[in-house]
Amino acid sequence: MKILLVGAGGVGDAFAKIIARRSFYEHVIVSDYDLGRAERTIEAIRARHGADVAGRFSAAQIDASDPDRVAAVAREHGATHVMNAVEPKFVPTIFAGALAANADYLDMAMSLSEPHPTDPHAQTGVKLGDDQFAQAGDWETAGRLALVGMGVEPGLSDVFARYASDHLFSEIDELGTRDGANLVVRDEAGNEIFAPSFSIWTTIEECLNPPVIFEKDKGWFTTAPFSEPEMFDFPEGIGPVECVNVEHEEVLLMPRWLDAKRVTFKYGLGEEFIGVLKTLHLLGLDSVDPVRVRSAAGPAMVAPRDVVAACLPDPATIGPRMTGKTCAGVWVTGTGLDGAAREVYLYHVADNEWTMAEYDAQCVVWQTALNPVIALELLAAGAWGGIGVLGPEAFDAKAFLDLMASPESEGGYGQPWGLQDRL
Amino acid sequence: MKILLVGAGGVGDAFAKIIARRSFYEHVIVSDYDLGRAERTIEAIRARHGADVAGRFSAAQIDASDPDRVAAVAREHGATHVMNAVEPKFVPTIFAGALAANADYLDMAMSLSEPHPTDPHAQTGVKLGDDQFAQAGDWETAGRLALVGMGVEPGLSDVFARYASDHLFSEIDELGTRDGANLVVRDEAGNEIFAPSFSIWTTIEECLNPPVIFEKDKGWFTTAPFSEPEMFDFPEGIGPVECVNVEHEEVLLMPRWLDAKRVTFKYGLGEEFIGVLKTLHLLGLDSVDPVRVRSAAGPAMVAPRDVVAACLPDPATIGPRMTGKTCAGVWVTGTGLDGAAREVYLYHVADNEWTMAEYDAQCVVWQTALNPVIALELLAAGAWGGIGVLGPEAFDAKAFLDLMASPESEGGYGQPWGLQDRL
Numbered sequence: 029m030k031i032l033l034v035g036a037g038g039v040g041d042a043f044a045k046i047i048a049r050r051s052f053y054e055h056v057i058v059s060d061y062d063l064g065r066a067e068r069t070i071e072a073i074r075a076r077h078g079a080d081v082a083g084r085f086s087a088a089q090i091d092a093s094d095p096d097r098v099a100a101v102a103r104e105h106g107a108t109h110v111m112n113a114v115e116p117k118f119v120p121t122i123f124a125g126a127l128a129a130n131a132d133y134l135d136m137a138m139s140l141s142e143p144h145p146t147d148p149h150a151q152t153g154v155k156l157g158d159d160q161f162a163q164a165g166d167w168e169t170a171g172r173l174a175l176v177g178m179g180v181e182p183g184l185s186d187v188f189a190r191y192a193s194d195h196l197f198s199e200i201d202e203l204g205t206r207d208g209a210n211l212v213v214r215d216e217a218g219n220e221i222f223a224p225s226f227s228i229w230t231t232i233e234e235c236l237n238p239p240v241i242f243e244k245d246k247g248w249f250t251t252a253p254f255s256e257p258e259m260f261d262f263p264e265g266i267g268p269v270e271c272v273n274v275e276h277e278e279v280l281l282m283p284r285w286l287d288a289k290r291v292t293f294k295y296g297l298g299e300e301f302i303g304v305l306k307t308l309h310l311l312g313l314d315s316v317d318p319v320r321v322r323s324a325a326g327p328a329m330v331a332p333r334d335v336v337a338a339c340l341p342d343p344a345t346i347g348p349r350m351t352g353k354t355c356a357g358v359w360v361t362g363t364g365l366d367g368a369a370r371e372v373y374l375y376h377v378a379d380n381e382w383t384m385a386e387y388d389a390q391c392v393v394w395q396t397a398l399n400p401v402i403a404l405e406l407l408a409a410g411a412w413g414g415i416g417v418l419g420p421e422a423f424d425a426k427a428f429l430d431l432m433a434s435p436e437s438e439g440g441y442g443q444p445w446g447l448q449d450r451l
Numbered sequence: 452m453k454i455l456l457v458g459a460g461g462v463g464d465a466f467a468k469i470i471a472r473r474s475f476y477e478h479v480i481v482s483d484y485d486l487g488r489a490e491r492t493i494e495a496i497r498a499r500h501g502a503d504v505a506g507r508f509s510a511a512q513i514d515a516s517d518p519d520r521v522a523a524v525a526r527e528h529g530a531t532h533v534m535n536a537v538e539p540k541f542v543p544t545i546f547a548g549a550l551a552a553n554a555d556y557l558d559m560a561m562s563l564s565e566p567h568p569t570d571p572h573a574q575t576g577v578k579l580g581d582d583q584f585a586q587a588g589d590w591e592t593a594g595r596l597a598l599v600g601m602g603v604e605p606g607l608s609d610v611f612a613r614y615a616s617d618h619l620f621s622e623i624d625e626l627g628t629r630d631g632a633n634l635v636v637r638d639e640a641g642n643e644i645f646a647p648s649f650s651i652w653t654t655i656e657e658c659l660n661p662p663v664i665f666e667k668d669k670g671w672f673t674t675a676p677f678s679e680p681e682m683f684d685f686p687e688g689i690g691p692v693e694c695v696n697v698e699h700e701e702v703l704l705m706p707r708w709l710d711a712k713r714v715t716f717k718y719g720l721g722e723e724f725i726g727v728l729k730t731l732h733l734l735g736l737d738s739v740d741p742v743r744v745r746s747a748a749g750p751a752m753v754a755p756r757d758v759v760a761a762c763l764p765d766p767a768t769i770g771p772r773m774t775g776k777t778c779a780g781v782w783v784t785g786t787g788l789d790g791a792a793r794e795v796y797l798y799h800v801a802d803n804e805w806t807m808a809e810y811d812a813q814c815v816v817w818q819t820a821l822n823p824v825i826a827l828e829l830l831a832a833g834a835w836g837g838i839g840v841l842g843p844e845a846f847d848a849k850a851f852l853d854l855m856a857s858p859e860s861e862g863g864y865g866q867p868w869g870l871q872d873r874l
Contacts, residue, residue, distance in 0.1 A: 303730065307726065307727050310645045311759065313758075318746065319762055321753045325751070325752070328753055329746050330745075330746045330753055335755055335758045338744045339738070
């Protein structure tokens with residue numbers, strides 16, 4: 029297995045640092061638009077693991093917006109797998125480039141949606157992943173696999189849903205992905221500051237899009253942003269966090285393979301963050317259309333959303349100043365195998381101080397990057413396999429969770445997951 | 452009386468439109484950095500009142516940041532009074548220019564404050580108006596009057612406070628200026644939009660400065676922004692609005708002439724607007740320090756606060772799309788003339804539809820501009836007079852309120868004010 033990693037930003041960098049501790053592959057090409065960034069990731073691996081491990085990595089420059097460039101880099105290095113770790117707007121070009129190079133493909137976010145032109149808060153328009161599933165026939169014909177949505181959410185959440193469906197429930201009422209955290213970032217003086225752990229640009233995009241919901245008798249439909257707020261009690265000391273509906277891939281993926289009456293995604297943004305996003309929208313500061321603003325060098329045309337991002341700390345830099353845990357999981361309700369009502373929460377928690385110490389990676393990006401590494405290891409071992417465009421729930425969940433949970437000394441990843449019975 | 456009006460923005464334009472209906476002066480020189488803006492104001496007067504009235508106005512270009520330029524324009528036109536109607540940052544230069552030209556001076560906002568360097572939320576630093584009061588001796592020596600803070604708030608509020616002190620109370624516990632509104636702005640489709648009726652730039656400045664409070668046994672002190680929230684019930688259908696402490700001139704002016712145990716200013720920003728200002732501060736979007744942002748023309752350095760202003764509708768343009776009323780007044784508690792506890796609210800309300808129809812001016816700027824016109828008429832008539840740096844509470848309040856309230860047919864301004872007994 030030769031893996032072309034596209035993108036050495038937060039998640040790509042963490043992917044490389046995680047896979048550096050495994051040995052199931054032959055080589056990883058770390059590519060980025062900025063070659064220096066790819067080289068820095070490999071330098072970090074060299075510093076921690078030495079020249080032998082670093083020798084299994086090489087750096088390359090890539091333009092992810094050009095499918096021909098992606099295919100050329102993949103062919104040049106004989107990549108068997110293309111691992112997409114850049115912003116979702118580049119999904120179409122990397123997806124096409126991988127197929128053109130006859131490589132398998134993985135991503136952690138799917139092709140973008142477009143709201144319904146006249147009724148955006150009730151009906152779907154172009155849905156997340158629609159463009160990719162429309163090309164499933166091409167991938168099947170080529171005999172290649174595109175494993176889409178294989179991060180933590182989507183990704184691990186879909187694995188949990190498949191596990192619940194196979195091993196815990198005879199009938200499922202709701203598959204509800206629920207994500208929450210108690211992360212706190214402090215400035216040098218120790219005061220709490222507002223510093224989102226993920227790109228504010230992407231967060232605005234996903235939170236202000238109309239959230240999508242699936243119901244078996246109704247199909248996919250949308251609501252207004254921030255709908256159906258609920259307090260969800262997260263485990264391991266995180267506690268209750270206000271969660272709201274957010275557009276997310278799980279809702280589009282799970283119903284394709286799993287049987288559930290309702291599929292939802294709620295993000296534990298918390299009251300403060302929801303208020304911030306609503307205010308940015310109210311003032312038009314979420315807009316990507318440039319406005320005219322005075323500057324010392326004369327009038328400038330800038331996108332308000334870029335200005336918001338420029339005012340906040342770079343999420344890639346806040347790891348050392350952050351404490352707390354992030355939790356990803358699926359809350360499942362329905363009928364258990366014994367015929368009685370059942371309600372469970374399947375989850376995985378990452379602690380920032382631990383991921384910083386062990387991997388020099390912030391916990392949110394580390395938790396995202398962990399799962400495609402495990403999936404690639406299962407594909408390399410033949411435990412997972414398939415052709416076409418498939419989500420994580422199309423594969424054996426137990427194999428994934430066992431490899432993830434078993435200790436590193438026994439060849440696993442040493443990442444236990446939790447099951448809370450809530451009834 | 453020859454009046455040099457400095458600034459033909461929202462308030463300056465409304466001042467000219469109000470004084471056009473009076474005849475106590477000889478001439479008004481409407482000056483602005485942008486001569487075209489001054490000319491547009493005079494054209495509007497010509498269109499409504501004809502050539503005779505417009506003949507009492509002339510336009511001039513002025514640079515308010517240069518005291519010599521201000522003095523030169525004042526001398527050239529033989530101005531007896533300089534009326535400052537621009538942003539408070541120009542107070543020092545216009546103030547100096549008027550004295551140099553041996554003219555009397557009026558403004559509606561005073562020289563700016565600077566927070567205490569180490570303890571800003573408890574102790575005052577440089578207070579509003581300090582720079583002007585420090586020069587009181589020069590004005591006294593020259594025998595000239597600087598009537599400072601003579602808009603609506605400060606201005607009419609200070610007149611109300613003097614009236615309460617002279618005619619309603621034997622002892623005052625608190626002079627609490629309270630300002631609230633129920634203004635709503637709609638887009639072309641009729642949907643409510645977020646559109647502050649006053650410059651967001653100035654509003655951020657005044658609301659994020661530490662608010663100042665006066666207590667007789669403690670002197671002036673400050674608190675954290677948005678402190679001591681209270682619901683205040685405004686008259687004439689406006690109803691309850693959440694008010695918080697804001698730094699304002701009344702608190703610095705009233706204790707110099709009036710005897711009260713406590714002097715406060717609370718602004719009815721409302722919950723939504725307070726939330727917006729807090730969020731802007733949390734994200735650093737209130738900052739005036741430029742940040743680096745990408746643009747199509749390459750990286751630009753822009754001040755986040757300028758971007759916020761650029762995203763919102765220009766307050767000068769929202770008058771036709773706005774409905775509702777704005778209320779300015781003073782809530783006074785203490786002991787009445789009969790020795791019993793007394794609590795009153797003295798107020799004036801402006802209705803936007805009426806000010807737009809009568810003056811083609813938005814109600815907030817119109818209400819601000821009304822009061823210096825009345826003050827100038829009292830000075831012209833000799834009913835008010837004085838030398839040095841004086842606030843509105845240094846003059847006879849009854850003369851002011853009588854002229855304001857009496858019908859236009861009887862030579863007044865036809866603007867009744869209200870007195871609510873609240874005990």
